[in-house]
Amino acid sequence: MNSSTLNFSSWLSETVSSVEQHLQHYMPAVDVLPEVLHEAMRYAVLGPGKRIRAALVYASGLACMNSAMLEEQQKQNLSFAAAAVELIHAYSLVHDDLPCMDDDDMRRGRPTTHIQYGEAMALLAADALQPLAFDQLAQMHIDPLSIVQAIRVLSEAAGSRGMVGGQVIDVANVGNLLELSQLQKMHQMKTGAMIEASVRLGAIAAGANNDLTAQLNRYAVAIGLAFQVVDDILDATADTQSLGKTAGKDAQNNKPTYVSLMGLEASKAFAHQLYNEALVAIDSLGYQAQRLRELADFIIRRNY
Amino acid sequence: MNSSTLNFSSWLSETVSSVEQHLQHYMPAVDVLPEVLHEAMRYAVLGPGKRIRAALVYASGLACMNSAMLEEQQKQNLSFAAAAVELIHAYSLVHDDLPCMDDDDMRRGRPTTHIQYGEAMALLAADALQPLAFDQLAQMHIDPLSIVQAIRVLSEAAGSRGMVGGQVIDVANVGNLLELSQLQKMHQMKTGAMIEASVRLGAIAAGANNDLTAQLNRYAVAIGLAFQVVDDILDATADTQSLGKTAGKDAQNNKPTYVSLMGLEASKAFAHQLYNEALVAIDSLGYQAQRLRELADFIIRRNY
DSSP: OBOTTSOHHHHHHHHHHHHHHHHHHHSOOTTSSSHHHHHHHHHHHHSSOOOHHHHHHHHHHHHTOSOSBOOHHHHHHHHHHHHHHHHHHHHHHHHHHSTTTTOOSEETTEEOHHHHHOHHHHHHHHHHHHHHHHHHHHTOSSOHHHHHHHHHHHHHHHSTTTHHHHHHHHHHTTTSOOOHHHHHHHHIIIIIHHHHHHHHHHHHHTTOOHHHHHHHHHHHHHHHHHHHHHHHHHHHHSOHHHHTSOTTHHHHTTOOOHHHHHOHHHHHHHHHHHHHHHHHHTGGGGGGGHHHHHHHHHHHHOOO | OBOTTSOHHHHHHHHHHHHHHHHHHHSOOTTSSSHHHHHHHHHHHHSSOOOHHHHHHHHHHHHTOSOSBOOHHHHHHHHHHHHHHHHHHHHHHHHHHSTTTTOOSEETTEEOHHHHHOHHHHHHHHHHHHHHHHHHHHTOSSOHHHHHHHHHHHHHHHSTTTHHHHHHHHHHTTTSOOOHHHHHHHHIIIIIHHHHHHHHHHHHHTTOOHHHHHHHHHHHHHHHHHHHHHHHHHHHHSOHHHHTSOTTHHHHTTOOOHHHHHOHHHHHHHHHHHHHHHHHHTGGGGGGGHHHHHHHHHHHHOOO
């Protein structure tokens, strides 16, 4: 993929299409027993989505490579890593939408998986996405020790000290007053951990050294928080149709958000500060980090 | 652990205690944020259990080693693999017990995890056990290529073509008439896949060669089916107290079982035939496979 000459939005479309084609190919086909399970898994994963995590994997991988021109195998390794983070993200959305959690009927303009396939099937389809994610990492064509490292990164980010732990703190604090530091910790775990893992896995798939990994990690921490601050701003300001999910739901549910704690203007300023921190972290990387800069920009300016 | 001289029931107790101590040590502590999540995870994993999968890991590992005396590191590798299969098994029980699945209030004589901690917490605690299982395999002190192989074995067994797929076929066929071959396929996926994986992972952790692995696999297929046939026999004949779960529930729920399809006597004969097949598969292995033979015997003769 000679994508270095594409403008950002074409590159992003190409990236989204790469990971989706990869998932189409590697997820069990709908004629494999049990057919309805595989249909539900594909419904959960292959519906419309921003694929920001996948894009971060590719952009981070590009930032670690000396050539702007990816060889086929390098591209495939990034696709394995990108598929892994998208599978984890997709399973978490299915479980978040269940009646015992957020009880959401719609997601990205479509019925949620349990509305479409029933609760039991949605539960199980999401359960089956997790092992598939780890299997994707195990299929990368890199040295086995790096694969083992990647497995540990994903496991930590997806587990109780990462995404699931953040989810628990979130659920437990609906209606509670949180301090800003607690809100930050919750978001770092709930969303930030998998965003950091995406950047880290892109670097591992591309064979990055430790110095580079540390720089990328600072970028990832800042952009992970920025992502959530923007999410809170959008929930407070955008309308339901452009969001693709119910707007104003956080305030309705009395959920603590950056906007409720800091106010709208201070939240916008904070998002911009985090954006700058992200750019500073990768400043020395030059042109090969261009996609990471563009993604930071995209995350800050998105309106859905 | 010089366990070669212990009688079977002492060896089994020692094995159960090894994997439980290992899990106690490696699972996140209850004072780590979010505390209640880690408490629920431990509740789900460390309650009373037969630990047959863990015992199969250890027994399979022993069958692959030349010495009856395990070195500390070999023992630890088997504990990592045993912990991985127990974590997957525990998560699957928590999700099976949820209201949208079997809606069970009791398991092994205790309130199920969602009764104890609420549905959302049970869902999430089980979700967080899956990455922990893969992380356990990633921590084995064996060559990284074998770890990658182990990750793929667990992923396949725990996924949509293994345990979760079998669960879906099971849920979809309550009240349906199944043919024996369909029932067998369902059980091979639902229970058999993880029992086969346990034997396979023990062999990988112990560095077995391919010939040995093939023999062990024939043992595992037979014993996996036998396990389920005995389960169906017990559900039809034992009382609730000795089972630790509601007896006669399959018939009540109109679930297809070996007993309902073959009758009680033919089911008993079939279980015995599978037991013999398992023993024949490992016949040439001599004394080092003694624990596998004893486990086959235990699985056939258990009354809970």
